[in-house]
Amino acid sequence: MADTRADAGEASASFRATASADRLRACVSALGALVDECRVELAPEGLRVRAMDPATVAAVDLRLDRAAFDRYEATGTTVGLALDRLEEALATAEGSVELALRPETHTLRVASGDFEYALGLVDPSAIRSPPDAIAPDEGADLAAVTLSGDTFGRAVDAAAGLADHLTLAVDPDGERFRVEAGGDTDEFTLDRAGADLPGFEAREADSVLSVDYLRAVARELPDGPVDLRLGVEHPLYVTFDLADGDGRVRYAVAPRLRRT
Amino acid sequence: MADTRADAGEASASFRATASADRLRACVSALGALVDECRVELAPEGLRVRAMDPATVAAVDLRLDRAAFDRYEATGTTVGLALDRLEEALATAEGSVELALRPETHTLRVASGDFEYALGLVDPSAIRSPPDAIAPDEGADLAAVTLSGDTFGRAVDAAAGLADHLTLAVDPDGERFRVEAGGDTDEFTLDRAGADLPGFEAREADSVLSVDYLRAVARELPDGPVDLRLGVEHPLYVTFDLADGDGRVRYAVAPRLRRT
Amino acid sequence: MADTRADAGEASASFRATASADRLRACVSALGALVDECRVELAPEGLRVRAMDPATVAAVDLRLDRAAFDRYEATGTTVGLALDRLEEALATAEGSVELALRPETHTLRVASGDFEYALGLVDPSAIRSPPDAIAPDEGADLAAVTLSGDTFGRAVDAAAGLADHLTLAVDPDGERFRVEAGGDTDEFTLDRAGADLPGFEAREADSVLSVDYLRAVARELPDGPVDLRLGVEHPLYVTFDLADGDGRVRYAVAPRLRRT
Known part of the structure; x- marks a missing residue:
């Protein structure tokens, strides 16, 4: 039928x-x-x-x-x-x-x-039904971080060498964006002041994400700026232009449960 | 002895x-x-x-x-x-x-x-005895098609994605050269007018050939022109110059039985 | 403790x-x-x-x-x-x-x-205790050969295609440096006069070495000159500069037993 x-x-x-x-x-x-x-x-x-x-x-x-x-x-x-x-x-x-x-x-x-x-x-x-909306919830109070796809990709690669998950965080007081990953003996950190990013709106954010999924996403990013939206144990949204602005890709990646 | x-x-x-x-x-x-x-x-x-x-x-x-x-x-x-x-x-x-x-x-x-x-x-x-002659039979009425080794290679690659065999054909009425391959759901066709080829002599031709063998041959072809001779369920001959004309390579590939 | x-x-x-x-x-x-x-x-x-x-x-x-x-x-x-x-x-x-x-x-x-x-x-x-000294014995009367890392690497690659060991030799009478490797049916030889090398001090030398170890070493060599010290069934020493002369690497590779 x-x-x-x-x-x-x-x-x-x-x-x-x-x-x-x-x-x-x-x-x-x-x-x-x-x-x-x-x-x-x-x-x-x-x-x-x-x-x-x-x-x-x-x-x-x-x-x-x-x-x-x-x-x-x-x-x-x-x-x-x-x-x-x-x-x-x-x-x-x-x-x-x-x-x-x-x-x-x-x-x-x-x-x-x-x-x-x-x-x-x-x-x-x-084919599997797609979700109705793949976009940040209007009511959610999310941080917004713009950085180069190249930097994001290098940070994900760095994390991938150490662990199968990483933490993306924004510290609203210190106005800083952080990527962290840790294995049994080693740790990786990217810690950048919001003022040193092309775009930055501080809200508290702290989510653990799968390195495998982020690598799949990072491979598709342009070297230039990409927009991240992130929150506390909240999906990450990564958005960038396609076709000189006549198109757009947005990825959403669900957070992993935090090991406590 | x-x-x-x-x-x-x-x-x-x-x-x-x-x-x-x-x-x-x-x-x-x-x-x-x-x-x-x-x-x-x-x-x-x-x-x-x-x-x-x-x-x-x-x-x-x-x-x-x-x-x-x-x-x-x-x-x-x-x-x-x-x-x-x-x-x-x-x-x-x-x-x-x-x-x-x-x-x-x-x-x-x-x-x-x-x-x-x-x-x-x-x-x-x-070492296995080679055949006496690796050349089109003088008596055979074969089509002659000259095209770039690059085009031939791309067509073979395209077919290789779909099937383990392809069809090379010449339609003498339409004066066209065709490469066709088909899988369960997809088809590939290269259809070019003889007039758009560097060389073309129309005779009826329609042979099914192994993609594996054609890929092995195609990897060795120059980007420039190569000469094909083909017929109806007949071996394909592919000939090209070596060493700026002070040498020559000819491949012959036997046709596969047609699935009827 | x-x-x-x-x-x-x-x-x-x-x-x-x-x-x-x-x-x-x-x-x-x-x-x-x-x-x-x-x-x-x-x-x-x-x-x-x-x-x-x-x-x-x-x-x-x-x-x-x-x-x-x-x-x-x-x-x-x-x-x-x-x-x-x-x-x-x-x-x-x-x-x-x-x-x-x-x-x-x-x-x-x-x-x-x-x-x-x-x-x-x-x-x-x-961690395994390193040897006290990784350097030619002062008392040993060794040949010294300077050649390009590129030539050394190509000779090791050539030998690797034929055998799992090669011979490095210096003939003091003929003032020649030789690399030799042989398989069941094929042989490789590099035979160069000492006068055609950037540096050469003739002493009798003839050692059989593992191709696997030499390949690992050869991958690290600069294209420019490297210094070899070699003797009769004696370890090979390979030395080259690092950081424009503000550093140095020396490898020692023990000889294999000669098949007699």
């Missing part, structure tokens, strides 16, 4: 778009950090993906606006895609890539020059 | 040659794509190797003319060589390499500067 | 130093070729490490003078360090690195910018 509904939705749907191969590869990579398959909403104003990793520890919300495409036409539908196969179809692409939904064959056409793939769609109803 | 004959032939044989290490490495690599050991014919006009892979699916015919060498002297003999050991002997070489047959010790001397190897020869009679 | 003594020594000890991350990484790498943990003597005039590999086949003596540091203060003590964890602490470092002994927490502070590690010290008495 679900299948029928999905087909019906697709049958009247239309989607054609053209964008640079690099831009599309960046999107697939950002999503692939957490999931193998995802539902892609092909809306008139652009495409959007919300997805949650199988262990429900982390989620991603990716938006690529129509302005990020050289050409973009969508009547509005949702399709399911296997990311590893889309990645392979983009791997050999050079220059720009044409995407087109082919409802009659239940496939997505991915073409670059005269190289053309027809990728079988996945039934969206067979 | 075979051994005695081989030694007798070598005893009166003489071979000394000098060539660039890069040129010799390219030859060893082209042969190593299909075989571990091979018979090398050291003729007065240059060297020649014909060899067939152990599964007898593919064969290679390599010719390196005396003009490709800085110095070349051979009275005419055939020796057996283990390619992995020759590859190691060339790996540390820089600039030019001297090769010399030493019949008295049953070795090939490979020297570069004051680095010198003595490689034990393999009895040629212990 | 040993622990008490070590702690007592540290309690009154002080060590603070600053040096480039690259320079420190080179030291850790040179030591890590042979050992996982080592005793580091932090003397007023610089640091020194003597260590022997677990199989007692090879030893290393490394000296980094205070002039190699941007800042160096030490009252004189010996600490034990785990090299893999120090390597990780230096891996994310950029520019200069501050080292400081913290006797009260039994740790070494390793800081680069606002990235800071506290590495737990290892009890020095738990």
Whole structure:
């Protein structure tokens, strides 16, 4: 029954778009950090993906606006895609890539020059339901920290050498941002004054997070600024621009229970 | 007895040659794509190797003319060589390499500067007999397609992501060259007009080939033009120049049975 | 008891130093070729490490003078360090690195910018005793050969393709230096006149050495000149400068028994 509904939705749907191969590869990579398959909403104003990793520890919300495409036409539908196969179809692409939904064959056409793939769609109803909102709760009083993706990645790598979790903290009195990790005999600390960060709003924050998930996220970050929102035993939100501002990725990573 | 004959032939044989290490490495690599050991014919006009892979699916015919060498002297003999050991002997070489047959010790001397190897020869009679001719049958009415080795390699890589075989076809009416591969849910197609290829002679062609063998071949291709000859359920021939035209490599790959 | 003594020594000890991350990484790498943990003597005039590999086949003596540091203060003590964890602490470092002994927490502070590690010290008495002297015996009449680390490394790589041991020899009559290795069917030789080497003092030398140990050593050598001392069935000594002459590494590798 679900299948029928999905087909019906697709049958009247239309989607054609053209964008640079690099831009599309960046999107697939950002999503692939957490999931193998995802539902892609092909809306008139652009495409959007919300997805949650199988262990429900982390989620991603990716938006690529129509302005990020050289050409973009969508009547509005949702399709399911296997990311590893889309990645392979983009791997050999050079220059720009044409995407087109082919409802009659239940496939997505991915073409670059005269190289053309027809990728079988996945039934969206067979894919894990994404959370409704992947965004900081409006009522939560969270710290905001802007730092370079490069610094964040180096701190996560440093922690990864010592432990399987790390602590992100903001000390509102001292106006400092801290990353801490410790193993049996060694400790790592990054301790930076808020005044030395590109952006800093002090609120008390202290959360323990999984190093594995943060590494998966850190690999996708740009070298330039990324925005963190963090609280006390609260999910971490990491947000950065895509496609020169015509898109955006937000990751949410749930905190681990603190060992007491 | 075979051994005695081989030694007798070598005893009166003489071979000394000098060539660039890069040129010799390219030859060893082209042969190593299909075989571990091979018979090398050291003729007065240059060297020649014909060899067939152990599964007898593919064969290679390599010719390196005396003009490709800085110095070349051979009275005419055939020796057996283990390619992995020759590859190691060339790996540390820089600039030019001297090769010399030493019949008295049953070795090939490979020297570069004051680095010198003595490689034990393999009895040629212990190496699989190569086919007499690795070339399109004169009588066969085959299509001829010239395209860049880079394009061929990318198409093979694209197919490799989906299936263990691909189809090469020429449609004589439409004057088009096609590469097709399909898995359970996805398909790949490269479809190019003959007029958009550097060279094209239309004849009906439609053969299914092993992706593994084509990948081994594709890794050895230059980025520039390579010549394909193909027919209906017929071996594929891939030919390209070596050593700025003073040599040539031809691969033949047998078609797979078509699933019907 | 040993622990008490070590702690007592540290309690009154002080060590603070600053040096480039690259320079420190080179030291850790040179030591890590042979050992996982080592005793580091932090003397007023610089640091020194003597260590022997677990199989007692090879030893290393490394000296980094205070002039190699941007800042160096030490009252004189010996600490034990785990090299893999120090390597990780230096891996994310950029520019200069501050080292400081913290006797009260039994740790070494390793800081680069606002990235800071506290590495737990290892009890020095738990680390294998290093040999007193890692240097040619004054009374031994050894050959001295100076050649580029690059040539030495290429010769060791060449030998490694054929056998698990090689022979280093000097022929005093012919004034030649030779590296030889042989497998079942193949042989490698590097044969160079002493006059063609940057430095050469002829004495009879002929020793068989393990290729595995020489590869570990060769990976650490500079491309420029290194000094070898060698004799008849005698340990090989390989010495080269560190930190533009403000430091030095010497490796000793024991000879293998000759197959007779």
